[in-house]
Amino acid sequence: MEIIKTIGLIKDYDLGKVKVRALNGVDLTIETGEFVAIMGPSGSGKSTLMHIIGCLDSPTEGDYYLDGTLVSKMSRNELAAIRNAKIGFVFQSFHLLPHLNILKNVELPLMYAGLSGKQRSLKAREILDSVGLSDRLKHKPGELSGGQRQRVAIARAIVNKPSIVLADEPTGNLDSTSGGDILEIFERLHRQGNTMIIVTHDAAVAARADRIVQIHDGRIEDGD
Amino acid sequence: MAISLAESVYIGLIDVSTRKVRTAVTLFGIVLGVMSIMVVLAIVNGMNEVTLDWMQQRGGLNKIQISMNWDYDFSRGGEATFSMREVDYLRSQLEDVEAFNPQVQAWGSIVQFRDSDFETSAMGVYPDLQKVEDWELEKGRFINLDDIRNHNNVIVLGSTVAENLFRNRNPLGQYVTLNKQQLMVIGVLKSKYWKNQGDGAFSGNVLEYMNRQVFLPLSTMIAKVNPNLKVSSIEIKVLPGKDISKVKRQAEDLVLNIKRGKQLFRVSSAQEEMQMMKKSMVIFTVIFFLIAMISLLVGGIVITNIMLASVKERTREIGVRIAVGARGKDILIQFLVQTMLITTLGGVFGIFAGIAILDVVAGFLDITLKAAPNMIWVALLVSASTGLIFGIGPAYKASKLDPVKALMED
Known part of the structure; x- marks a missing residue:
């Protein structure tokens, strides 16, 4: 089953006098349960593609179906609901909220989903346990190592049981050991049936995926 | 969500x-x-x-006063007084009235008891005055309708007057002299007190002037003590819950009618007076x-x-x-x-x-x-x-x- 299907995605950025075409007709299909790496040099459009796949941005033209739903024409608020329910983000620089403890950080998507405090706490503890951080619940992100922080971010990404996990250079700020741990967690999540999408320029990271999608000048070059 | x-x-x-x-x-x-x-x-x-x-010390907020209009040019004729017939007519026409007190006033009267005397403001009033000005009695009783009907020679003393004339003695039943008339003391009023702020000229008990008054039946006052006096002011207390401004308008119309359109009197309500005080x-x-x-x-x-x-x-x-x-x-x-x-x-x-x-x-x-x-x-x-x-x-x-x-x- 297709979890992601884009047809002729075009994204233009209006920079005053010049218009920049970041995506120039992207057709991409990703099946449920796939582990896909999106690769490309900087400026290739891979970040733009990730933002659109992650419903943080909308294409200028073209259609994007997520889980069978056309999301490319949705309003800001509708997209917020889609992000909350179907997408888990893992960022290069973790993007945890520094003044909240890690339990509260992981509860964040559940809060916006409208779950009660009790349910949130229960689910967040369970997920943090699965990434090996159950003894750090009350710690602030600043008290954790980079690898631990990224594990918190992964916990936050998957706590809502999303349709896809979208990771943007997830090992970019980590040493090789911690990076390896993170990739192992990704592989485990993949084995458990999650759809994983990693955006990276690191070939070693991309090699862990089932499939590598190369993007260059706003177009997909090699789709197999 | x-x-x-x-x-x-x-x-x-x-x-x-x-x-x-x-x-x-x-x-x-x-x-x-x-x-x-x-x-x-x-x-x-x-x-x-x-x-x-x-306002409460002086009789509450539902009070209306009819008194001389200082803005009227009296050289054009007319006198700011009511005859007893006019007073009775006014009383009979007004609605929603709890108390109605016409009064005459003799400033600078001397009230005497044996060898003591006291300069006072002698008021000829109706029994209703007690209600209108919220007076309480220290001892004895206030003027009643019999006193009015029979022109009784009775007098009620303000607290300061009683103190000055009688010291520690009981004034009830004693006779005092006012304008050569012998009057029996039937009551002494409780003193009124209201302290003004500050220490300027108007500090102290601003209501002391009220304690320096004596009260006689209106009829006695006019018939025996001072025949020249005429009713120059009327105080009205409106029944609780009734529209004060309506009664005020009614009073204005009636007075103007009685005086054939001459603005000899001013009708003012305690509420208005309070507004004025607030403005300051x-x-x-x-x-x-x-x-x-x-x-x-x-x-x-x-x-x-x-x-x-x-x-x-x-x-x-x-x-x-x-x-x-x-x-x-x-x-x-x-x-x-x-x-x-x-x-x-x-x-x-x-x-x-x-x-x-x-x-x-x-x-x-x-x-x-x-x-x-x-x-x-x-x-x-x-x-x-x-x-x-x-x-x-x-x-x-x-x-x-x-x-x-x-x-x-x-």
Whole structure:
């Protein structure tokens, strides 16, 4: 089953006098349960593609179906609901909220989903346990190592049981050991049936995926 | 799918507690503003209480007075007096009246008992005077209808008069002399007391003049003591719950009719008098109100700026929240609640500060200030509204952030 299907995605950025075409007709299909790496040099459009796949941005033209739903024409608020329910983000620089403890950080998507405090706490503890951080619940992100922080971010990404996990250079700020741990967690999540999408320029990271999608000048070059 | 208010308050509390210095700075203007509002309200409240007390001492708020119109040009003829027939007619025509007292007054009368004498204002009145002016008796009784009908030689003494003439002796049943008439003392009134603020010329008991009066039946006064006197003023007390201004208009029309259109008399109500008294205090209210408004405005502008800085500083956090599913509304509420928490906290401090300085202000301005429970609600409402008004801009800005740009912010 297709979890992601884009047809002729075009994204233009209006920079005053010049218009920049970041995506120039992207057709991409990703099946449920796939582990896909999106690769490309900087400026290739891979970040733009990730933002659109992650419903943080909308294409200028073209259609994007997520889980069978056309999301490319949705309003800001509708997209917020889609992000909350179907997408888990893992960022290069973790993007945890520094003044909240890690339990509260992981509860964040559940809060916006409208779950009660009790349910949130229960689910967040369970997920943090699965990434090996159950003894750090009350710690602030600043008290954790980079690898631990990224594990918190992964916990936050998957706590809502999303349709896809979208990771943007997830090992970019980590040493090789911690990076390896993170990739192992990704592989485990993949084995458990999650759809994983990693955006990276690191070939070693991309090699862990089932499939590598190369993007260059706003177009997909090699789709197999 | 919405973030609850309790959640926003929780987030707000965390924000406030992690940014203590910023919060304190933000609070300052609000504290000052709310403090001033407390003072304004205490002034207004104090004024109300004082004037009300003053009016009550003099017979309450449902009182209407018919007296000479000082603006009338009496050289055009006419005299500001009523005949007894006119008085009776007026009484019979007026509706909703609880008490009705026509009176004559003889200033500078000398009342004598044995070898003591006292200069007094001798009043010829109806029994209703007791109700109209809310007199209580120290001893004995007040003038009754029999006294009026029979022109009885009886007199009721003000407390100061009784004290001066009788010292420690019991005045009841004793005869005093007024204008060569022997009058039996049937009652002594309780003294009226109302302390004016300050220590100027009008300090002390401003109602003392009332304690220096003596009261006789109106009929006795005109028939025996001083035949030249005519009724020159009438006091009316309106039945509780009845429309005072309606009775006042009715009285105006009747008096004008009796006097064939000549504006010889002025009809005034105690309520109007109270409005006049309040007006004289309005300047203090205005000054403190302005101070309050300026403080709140300055405080509000500071808040807007600090919240704008806060939104800028927390752009990434907002980006993260939007990325994990916060809608514009959630972000808006979060920042608005936070701002309102800060300003309400300022309001609470302002309430304490306001109560603390009430005595100082009262002493300095020499006026009565009085705290009231409703002031606290007003102060909280004002401080929360300040947060709402000055926080909505930054909160709106935060809610409209582009998550992609927000996440790339350092």
